[in-house]
Structures are given as C-alpha cells and as structure tokens.
Amino acid sequence: MDKPRYLAAQRAGLLPRRSFLIASASLAAAAVWADRSLGLLRQAPKFKSNPFTLGVASGDPTPSGAILWTRLAPDPLNGGGMPDEAIEVSWQVAEDDQMRKVVAQGVTVASPAWAHSVHVELTGLKPARPYWYQFKAGSETSPIGRTQTTPAADAAPRSFKFAFASCNNYEDGLFTAFEHMLREELDLVVHLGDYIYEGGQKEKSVRKHNSKEIKTLEEYRNRFALYKSDPALQAVHAAFPWIVTWDDHEFDNNCAGANSEEKNVNREDFLIRRAAAYKAYYEHMPIPRLALPSGPDMKLYRRLGYGNLAEFSVLDTRQYRTKQPCGDGNKPPCEDCYDPAATLLGAEQERWLLDGLSRSTAKWNVLAQQVMMARVDRKPGEIVNYSMDQWPGYETNRRRILRQLVERKIANPVVLTGDIHTNWVNDLQVDFDGADPKTVATEFVGTSISSGGDGKETRPDTAGVLADNPFVKFYNAERGYVSCEVTPEHWRSDYRVVEYVTRPGAPRVTRASFVVESGKAGAQKVSG
Ligand code: FE
Ligand code: CA
Numbered sequence: 001m002d003k004p005r006y007l008a009a010q011r012a013g014l015l016p017r018r019s020f021l022i023a024s025a026s027l028a029a030a031a032v033w034a035d036r037s038l039g040l041l042r043q044a045p046k047f048k049s050n051p052f053t054l055g056v057a058s059g060d061p062t063p064s065g066a067i068l069w070t071r072l073a074p075d076p077l078n079g080g081g082m083p084d085e086a087i088e089v090s091w092q093v094a095e096d097d098q099m100r101k102v103v104a105q106g107v108t109v110a111s112p113a114w115a116h117s118v119h120v121e122l123t124g125l126k127p128a129r130p131y132w133y134q135f136k137a138g139s140e141t142s143p144i145g146r147t148q149t150t151p152a153a154d155a156a157p158r159s160f161k162f163a164f165a166s167c168n169n170y171e172d173g174l175f176t177a178f179e180h181m182l183r184e185e186l187d188l189v190v191h192l193g194d195y196i197y198e199g200g201q202k203e204k205s206v207r208k209h210n211s212k213e214i215k216t217l218e219e220y221r222n223r224f225a226l227y228k229s230d231p232a233l234q235a236v237h238a239a240f241p242w243i244v245t246w247d248d249h250e251f252d253n254n255c256a257g258a259n260s261e262e263k264n265v266n267r268e269d270f271l272i273r274r275a276a277a278y279k280a281y282y283e284h285m286p287i288p289r290l291a292l293p294s295g296p297d298m299k300l301y302r303r304l305g306y307g308n309l310a311e312f313s314v315l316d317t318r319q320y321r322t323k324q325p326c327g328d329g330n331k332p333p334c335e336d337c338y339d340p341a342a343t344l345l346g347a348e349q350e351r352w353l354l355d356g357l358s359r360s361t362a363k364w365n366v367l368a369q370q371v372m373m374a375r376v377d378r379k380p381g382e383i384v385n386y387s388m389d390q391w392p393g394y395e396t397n398r399r400r401i402l403r404q405l406v407e408r409k410i411a412n413p414v415v416l417t418g419d420i421h422t423n424w425v426n427d428l429q430v431d432f433d434g435a436d437p438k439t440v441a442t443e444f445v446g447t448s449i450s451s452g453g454d455g456k457e458t459r460p461d462t463a464g465v466l467a468d469n470p471f472v473k474f475y476n477a478e479r480g481y482v483s484c485e486v487t488p489e490h491w492r493s494d495y496r497v498v499e500y501v502t503r504p505g506a507p508r509v510t511r512a513s514f515v516v517e518s519g520k521a522g523a524q525k526v527s528g
Contacts, residue, residue, distance in 0.1 A: 041109065043088040045138040049074045051082070051116075054225060055234035056135065058147035059286030060304060061188065061241040063155075065122030066147045068093075069286035070135045072116035076225035077210055079218060086111045089118050089137045093125070097132045099144060110137070115221050117283040127152045128307075145238040148187060151307035158487060160306050162188040163496075164368070164446050165481040166247070166418025169197045170227055171205035173450030173501025177480045178232035180496060180508040182239055184483055187306070189240045192418030193247025193370050194451065195285075196227045198277075206453070206502050215273050220280035228284060237286075244285050245300055245314050247370040247419055251277040254389055258296075259323045271296040301349050303356050310486055311362035313353055315369035320346025325393050330378050330385040337386070337395045344371070344394045350401070357410045363488055363518060364412045371419050373398060373443050374426035376472060380464020390419070402430045406440050412518055413441040414491060416482075421448040422459075423482075423495050425474035425514050427522040432471070439471070439522040444493045444514075446482040454500045455479045457511070473523050474512050491516040495528070 051072035058066045068091060075081025086109050093104040104124060110116040118135065125131060128151040135142040151157045163181050181189065198220075200212040210226045211219055228234065236242075248254050251274055254261040260270050278298040282291060291300050301316045321344045325336035336342065345353065357365055371390040375398070379385035386392035405413045415428065424445035429437050447455065455478035465475055480497035494513045498506035512528025 052142035054228040056145035057237035057286040058241045063127035067286040068120040115283045155307040157307040160486045164190040166192040167194040167448030167451040169451035175232040191244045194249040217276040224284040310364040317344045324388045375432045415443040417445040421452040423447040423476040427471040
C-alpha cells in the first residue's frame with residue numbers, strides 16, 4: 001500500500017496502529033525490536049527544540065532518484081528525546097537551493113519503532129542533475145540537503161568524480177579530512193565501513209565516546225547519534241549522495257559471520273546484539289528498503305551504476321564470512337587459508353557478484369569493499385605473515401574471484417578497500433607465488449579519516465614491506481581519504497592526507513597520485 005493511502009486508511013481507523021515500515025518488514029526474530037506500541041499518528045507535533053539535530057543525508061543515487069534520510073531526535077545522545085508515538089514528516093525536493101522550484105513532495109511516518117528515522121525512496125526525477133531537499137515536522141524544518149541523480153544507464157559521461165573514505169573513530173581524532181572533502185566537487189561519496197566504533201572510552205582520547213562498549217539497541221543508537229553530531233560529517237552528508245557499506249566496528253571488532261573474536265560468547269546472544277547493531281545502522285543511514293533488517297540479517301550488498309562509465313558492486317565481507325583461519329591475527333599461512341569452503345562473501349553473494357560482473361557493460365567495474373585483497377607480507381625479512389582477517393586469510397577464495405575476473409574478461413576491475421588505517425596502492429595478481437606475475441586488477445586502499453590518531457608518512461616497517469611486496473606501489477600511514485576521477489580513458493586516484501587530527505585545522509596535502517589506463521590493469525604513479 002502506498003503511503004498516502006496507508007495514512008488515509010489509518011486515519012479512518014481501518015488499519016491497526018503499526019508503522020508503514022513495520023508493516024512492510026519481516027517481523028521474525030529478535031526481541032530487541034519486535035514489539036513496540038506506536039500510539040497515535042501525530043500530524044502536528046510540538047517539539048521543545050528542533051528535532052533535526054542529526055542533519056540530513058541522501059544515498060544510493062539512481063538516474064531517477066535517491067534515498068533521502070533524516071531522524072527526529074531533539075535529544076540525540078539520550079535516546080532521541082521523542083515521545084513514544086508516530087510522527088508525520090513531510091518532505092520536498094526542489095531544483096534550486098532555495099527550495100522554490102519544488103518538483104516532488106510527500107508525507108511519510110517517523111515511527112518510534114525505528115528511532116523516528118525517515119527514509120524516502122525518490123523516483124521520477126531527471127538523470128544527472130542536482131536536487132535539493134528538506135524535511136518538515138510540525139513547524140520545525142530540517143537543514144536543506146543537496147543530492148544528485150546519476151546519468152541514465154546508457155549515457156556516456158565524460159567524467160565522474162567521487163571520494164572514498166573509511167574508519168572515522170570519534171575518540172582518535174577530528175574529522176578534518178571530511179572538512180576537506182566538503183570542498184571538492186564530487187558526484188558521490190563512498191564509505192567503506194567503520195563509520196562508528198563500538199568500543200568504550202579510551203583513557204587518552206581527543207573526544208570521548210558516550211558510554212562503555214555498546215551492546216544494546218539503545219547504546220548503538222546513542223553512539224550513532226554521537227558520531228552524527230559531528231558538523232563536518234553532517235556537512236558532507238548534506239552536500240553529496242553517499243554509498244555506504246559496513247565493516248566490523250559497526251557491530252563488533254573482527255566479527256566473522258555469527259562468530260565473535262572473543263571466546264565463550266553465546267551465539268544467540270551475539271546474534272541478538274547483531275540485530276541491535278544492524279537495526280541502528282539502518283536507522284541512521286540513507287539506504288534502501290531492500291536493506292531493511294530482519295532480526296540479525298540485513299542485506300547490504302547491492303549494485304549501483306554511473307552511466308556506462310562505472311558500476312559499483314558494494315560488498316559485505318563481514319556478515320557471511322567463515323571464521324578467520326589460524327586463530328586470526330598476522331600469521332604465516334596455515335592449511336585452513338587454502339580451504340575451498342572458506343569464504344569472505346558467502347556462496348550467494350559470490351554468485352551474485354560474478355553474475356553481475358559478467359552482465360556489466362560498464363567501462364570500469366568497481367568492487368567497493370572492506371578488507372585488503374593483495375596478499376601483502378606484513379613482516380619484513382624471511383618470515384612471511386599475512387593478515388588472517390583479510391583476503392589472504394581466505395586465499396583460495398581470493399584466487400577464485402580474481403581468476404574469474406580474468407576468465408570472464410571483466411573490463412577494468414578496480415578494488416576499493418578500507419579497514420586498515422593506512423594507504424596502499426596494489427597491483428593484484430591471481431597467484432602471488434606464480435612464475436608469471438601478471439597484474440589482473442588494481443587495488444586502492446584508503447586510510448582512515450581519524451582512526452589511529454595523528455599519522456605518519458612512513459612507518460618503521462615501510463622499507464621492508466615495500467621490498468618484500470614488489471606489487472605494492474604506495475604505502476603511507478597518514479590520515480585522509482582518496483579522491484578519484486574516472487573517464488573512459490583513465491582512472492586517477494589522488495591520496496589526500498592531513499598531517500594531524502588531534503588538533504583542528506590541518507591543511508590538505510595530496511601525498512601521491514596514481515593513474516590506471518583503461519585496458520591496462522595496474523597503477524602508475526603520476527606524482528608524489
Ligand atoms: Fe577501522
Ligand atoms: Ca575494520
């Protein structure tokens with residue numbers, strides 16, 4: 001049932017008082033959110049203060065629309081501060097930043113069952129152009145956000161600019177890198193995970209987390225609210241559409257499927273916690289209804305395009321993976337790394353990925369994902385150490401996917417990675433032990449926005465890592481993000497860094513730039 005009809009039916013008393021979202025969600029599982037009375041739908045609520053404290057956001061742009069997001073939370077750090085009732089929220093989309101030429105509008109419901117979050121799935125707009133949007137509840141209005149539709153699927157854009165980032169630990173540093181991102185002219189922002197960190201308060205930190213390690217729905221919501229209270233993060237959300245995926249810290253460090261990194265964690269308890277984490281994630285991100293969580297399950301992997309220029313396969317390497325082999329950590333590879341049943345994507349997502357890539361007609365095929373794919377030896381010298389949490393821990397799986405890229409003749413595969421708080425540029429090979437080291441894809445690993453605190457241009461192990469891994473073209477341990485320009489002929493990645501995050505005002509430095517030529521896998525340094 002569409003929203004106006006639903007509201008009319010509800011007003012007429014024809015429907016039970018359940019929210020639109022709840023009605024369309026699967027109600028299976030998890031006690032954390034199954035049963036909440038919504039109360040009456042409040043059409044003209046009065047707020048003690050403006051409820052749009054967490055800003056606005058848009059995401060998953062298409063040629064005809066995008067997801068618009070906001071959340072009503074006058075007291076964001078203490079559960080939101082909203083009454084336990086559903087609230088009517090109206091929205092408008094305009095062709096100008098003053099909201100004068102309105103081209104779409106509607107009414108939706110912010111329900112207490114979903115932390116009074118709002119997700120609007122826009123369609124019917126024109127391709128490849130900016131739009132502005134605003135929400136209203138009662139007499140309160142939200143900030144105006146800007147979004148942008150993508151070119152039509154068969155359009156041939158001359159260029160496409162986006163930035164990708166990951167790992168914004170609130171305690172470790174300021175989000176200065178986001179301030180710089182705001183000043184770029186971007187069509188899109190891609191976030192590869194660790195948008196929040198679940199940990200408690202560190203002894204020494206730039207800013208404080210608002211609780212001990214988060215485990216309940218209430219705690220995850222308050223933590224998201226803390227992160228989203230950052231003005232730079234809010235501003236980047238309001239300026240560009242985002243494509244987001246998660247890594248481990250949105251839930252729990254180094255989680256692998258239903259396995260915790262800690263011993264003696266009850267599986268059921270862990271899944272109840274996951275249901276809380278995933279639900280809070282949905283409530284705070286501009287993601288489509290397709291991702292609506294069902295208890296501890298939430299389908300986040302999906303595909304988005306930019307004309308015929310680029311197609312993003314947005315992956316989830318956490319929810320479906322098998323447990324890290326060899327007891328996790330950095331280790332010499334053990335037998336389990338070569339277990340053909342070991343998987344980072346799960347069978348269904350892997351099939352979906354490869355089928356989609358086979359069908360893709362895009363010039364550049366992007367895997368937007370979390371953990372490093374290159375098999376980097378992390379220990380300089382004779383002993384070999386691979387990260388068991390990353391693709392080399394799942395070596396047979398890693399080779400299978402890269403081999404398929406070759407066999408299926410996938411055009412210009414580029415892997416985007418986050419997770420490890422360092423910058424890398426890697427030429428990817430199917431078999432790094434092979435006699436014929438052939439580059440089949442290119443990997444750009446982006447550093448953290450703030451995780452790890454102030455960074456350094458080099459680390460004690462830099463010379464050794466570069467010497468042991470000739471396919472690594474760049475390795476840097478500063479904070480920042482990566483800005484990319486994609487054309488039919490080339491892909492350019494500019495590594496933007498800030499020299500400190502423990503105090504404000506770090507200037508932006510472009511530490512290095514790399515180019516991939518269409519038809520020729522592997523990165524070439526052009527500056528830095
Ligand atoms: Fe991280
Ligand atoms: Ca991570």
